[in-house]
Amino acid sequence: MRGWGWGVLLLMTAFMPGQLAGEPDPTQGYRALLWKHLEALCAMGPRYPGSAGHAQTRAYIRDIAERYADSWKEQAFVARVGYAGELPLYNYELTFKGTGRTGHTGGSDDSPPILLGAHYDTRPFADEETDPEKQEQPIVGANDGGSGTAILLGMAQYLHENPPERPVKLVFFDGEDYGRRGSDEYFLGSSYYAEQLKQEDPSTWPARVLVVDMVGKKDVKIFKEVYSFRNAPGFLDTIYKVAEDLGNTQFVPMLRYSVRDDHLPFIYLKIPSVLLIDFDYPYWHTLEDTLDKCSPDSLLGVFEVVVETLKRV
Numbered sequence: 001m002r003g004w005g006w007g008v009l010l011l012m013t014a015f016m017p018g019q020l021a022g023e024p025d026p027t028q029g030y031r032a033l034l035w036k037h038l039e040a041l042c043a044m045g046p047r048y049p050g051s052a053g054h055a056q057t058r059a060y061i062r063d064i065a066e067r068y069a070d071s072w073k074e075q076a077f078v079a080r081v082g083y084a085g086e087l088p089l090y091n092y093e094l095t096f097k098g099t100g101r102t103g104h105t106g107g108s109d110d111s112p113p114i115l116l117g118a119h120y121d122t123r124p125f126a127d128e129e130t131d132p133e134k135q136e137q138p139i140v141g142a143n144d145g146g147s148g149t150a151i152l153l154g155m156a157q158y159l160h161e162n163p164p165e166r167p168v169k170l171v172f173f174d175g176e177d178y179g180r181r182g183s184d185e186y187f188l189g190s191s192y193y194a195e196q197l198k199q200e201d202p203s204t205w206p207a208r209v210l211v212v213d214m215v216g217k218k219d220v221k222i223f224k225e226v227y228s229f230r231n232a233p234g235f236l237d238t239i240y241k242v243a244e245d246l247g248n249t250q251f252v253p254m255l256r257y258s259v260r261d262d263h264l265p266f267i268y269l270k271i272p273s274v275l276l277i278d279f280d281y282p283y284w285h286t287l288e289d290t291l292d293k294c295s296p297d298s299l300l301g302v303f304e305v306v307v308e309t310l311k312r313v
Ligand SMILES: [Zn+2]
Pocket: 123, 144, 177, 285
C-alpha cells in the first residue's frame, strides 16, 4: 500500500514538470510566522525608547538580522526631545544584496535598493484615552509599532529563503511615536536615517521607500494615503495593481487621510515614498491597542502584496 502510494506520487511528479498547474504560493507558511513575531513583540510589553521592552525588541531584531540578513548595521544616535532631554535611539538596517536582475551578470545587483521600513518603538503615553490617569501610561502598540515590525521580521526570513533580484533594505526605525501631540518631535529615527543619506552619493539612495504602519487590525482596509498619492502616484498604482492581481480586497483604491509618518523624511529627499496604513483604528494611541484587535490574515495579506511589489519595482 505504501509502495503503491509512492508510485502514484512519482508518476504525478513526472507529469507535472515545473509545476505546470501554477507555482505554489511561496508565502504560504508565513502566516504563522508573522503572528508569532507579533505575539512575541506584544509579550515584551510597551516598547518605547528607554523601556525594558525596547531593549528586548532591539535584541530580537538583532537576532533576526544575524540569522537572515546578508549584512546589517545598527545606527545609534542621540535625539534631543523637549520633554525628555537627550534620548539614545537606534535604527536597524538589514541588507539583502540581490541576486542580479535578468540579463544582469555578476553575483549581486548594483542597482539602488528598495527600502522597506517600519517603526518598532511604541508610544510612551496613551494620550487618546479620555481618562487623564490612563493618558500617561505607555501603550502595548500591537497594531501601532507591532504590526509593521512583525512584517519586516517575517520579511527578513522570506528574503533569506527567496533572495530578491534587486537589493532590498529592511529598516527598523526608532522614535517614530515619541513626540508630544502638537510637537514636531516625531519620526526621529527615519529623519536621522534620511539626514545620513544626504552624506552619501544620491546614486546609492533607495529608489523607492515603502513604509508599513498600523496594518494588522482585523479586517484591515488600506486606502491610498494622500502624501503617498501626491508624491509617488506611479509607485502607489503598482502596489494597488499587485493587490488587484492577487485578489486582495484589503487594499481599497480610494484616497483617505493624510498621515504624517516615516515616509515624509524621504519625500523631502524626492524619493518616491509610500505609506501603507489603515488609520480607521479606534484604539489608536490608547491602552486598547492590543493583540486581540489584530489578525494574522491581515498581516499575511499585506505581506503578500509587499513581497510581490518588491519583485515588480
Ligand atoms: Zn502611533
